Amino acid sequence: MVDPLLSVAFSLYQNKGACALLLGSGVSRAAGIPTGWEVVLDLIGRLAVASGEPLPGAPEGWYVQKYGEQPSYSGLLSKLAPTEAERRLLLRGYFEPTDADSETGKKIPTKAHHAIARLVKEGYVKVILTTNFDRLMERALEQVGVAPTVVSTPDGAKGVLPPHLNACTIVKLNGDYLDTSLKNTAVELAEYRPAVRALLGRILDEYGLIVCGWSGEWDTALRSAIERCRSHRFTTYWTVRGEPKEETKRLMELRRAIPVRVTDADSFFDAVTEKVVSLAEADAPHPLSAKTAVAALKRYVVSDEHRIRLHDLVMEETDRVCARLSAEEFPKTVEGLPDQEIRQRVPRYDAAIETIRDLAATGCYWGEDRHGKLWATVLERVFHSGAGQAEDRLWGALGAYPTFVLLYAAGVACIASGRFELLACLLAKTRCRRKWSEGPLTFALYEEPRFVRHVVAALRNSQSEYVPVSEHLHVVLREPLRGILPIDAQYDEAFNRFEYLHALVHASLRVEAKLTPFWGPLGRFWYLYHESAKDNVVTRFLAEADRQRENWPPLRAGLFGGDHHNFEVIRDSFRDNLLSERPRI
DSSP states (O other), X not given: OOOHHHHHHHHHHHTTTOEEEEEOHHHHGGGTOOOHHHHHHHHHHHHHHHTTOOOOSSHHXXXXXXXXXXXXXXXXXXXXXXXXXXHHHHHHHHHSOOHHHHHHTOSSOOHHHHHHHHHHHTTSOOEEEEOOOSOHHHHHHHXXXXXXXXXXXXXXXXXXXXXXXXXXXXXETTOOTTOTTOOOSTTGGGOOOHHHHHHHHHHHHHSEEEEESOOSSSOHHHHHHHHHOOOOSSOEEEEESSOOOHHHHHHHHHXXXXXXXXXXXXXXXHHHHHHHHHHHHHHSOOSSOHHHHHHHHHHHHTOGGGHHHHHHHHHHHHHHHHHHHTSTTSOSOOSSOOHHHHHHXXXXXXXXXXXXXXXXXXXXXXXXXXXXXXXXXXXXXXXXXXXXXXXXXHHHHHHTHHXXXXXXXXXHHHHHHTOHHHHHIIIIIOEEEETTEEEEHHHHHTSSHHHHHHHHHHHTTOSOOSOHHHHHHHHHTTTTTTTTOOSHHHHHHHHHHHHHHHHHHHHHHHHHTTOSSOOOOOOGGGGGGGOSOSOSHHHHHHHHHHHHGGGSHHHHTTGGGGOHHHHHHHHHHHHHHHHHXXXXX
């Protein structure tokens, strides 16, 4: 079953501006704002004291006996504060914060008010119905730069513009605390004036509804309006804390409302708003599309005068990727790592890194060797965002997936363009720091080969492939690299050369670090060792090394210490390892 909170958020997001809020006293309760009836009872107590009588135990009964009529807000105010200035001073203590109140967080907008204001500012909510008399909602909206249209009297309801034409329309169904026509008693709440009734009926007919903090127990006229409305164009969501009362249940059934169990208004609106924002961010087109970014990069890499623009372009996109990889969308502490989670998450990784992947491939193909540090920084930052915070190595292997894609995209592009100094920087000079290790980035990527194999094998739904990581990346990167390697044979050649050189460099770094056993990550090139044909990518690659010796570009770039003899030792040891053992990744 879908989480009701997510349903509320999705409805707000998908039907922007089509859902009204109905807010009751429960929304302002956290701010210490009294209900209208509580104000009436307190005013009766003050009136008794002013009359020289002790505080009555039953204020309403005392008032009826004393004055021969039911207490009303306007009647009490006329007795205690006849003028507007006196009335404002009297009511200020109930609804306006003192310095002490502000310091303790009372009578000021709550989390719920601020969350709603955020929804209004972004256009997700345009109509707010409320039975509250306070002005906390108005204050929260003013803080985000929204000037709401407030309707608190029948005259205001007559002249109000259609709600969709206003930034926000607040309809205060029972009046404002400074309005002497404010409704409190059962008689006052039994019926709305025609203009208010018409406006309310139109809103209930044309909008969905999110009800929060309103029990439906006292507001007879509002209940009647809901009962009269038979159309349900959009969904109604009704928040409940415990078991709703029978009257509330009946209204929910009439409105076909979906119940949403909540702890309080603050946590409800805060959670809903965050989910709406997350939906918007996930759906929003990036201001710099992959094609646009690549076009800009091509202009920047050819001239040193644009080096700052190049740096800013790449770093801004890296910032965006790192922020997304560190967000809740990619948690790293979930218990266990089921295959289903892997298969669901990897496409989201691919989407998150699409632009930086294309930038890396294009930048390494058309750029210069001097750009090595820039792309090394990208790899290091993405790795630490995706895998560096993982609680265990299995989650670290999954979190390292974006870095695998970026390294391969950049590496194959370097091979295709012959930029070996840049490639040497990516393979031998990138570093990482994790809780349990520190060293070259390639060590961290393959720190536990069985974990990496498990992750990619689960993704490809296959445990039989010898090199699942290689097979997967070969497929994933084919289309993104078609622009620089249009012919499949060219792509295969560059891909296999990169993997083979990467494996040898990895093994060389392990020798330098005096690590055992001798090992390098295997790739699709492994199959070539068992082909009968002598002419293949590996043999051609090694023949070039033997022919050019110290002039061979990888050696001139500083790999293998720039020494052909060192390369031969690594090459031969790696070959012996390949022929004697089954591949482990």
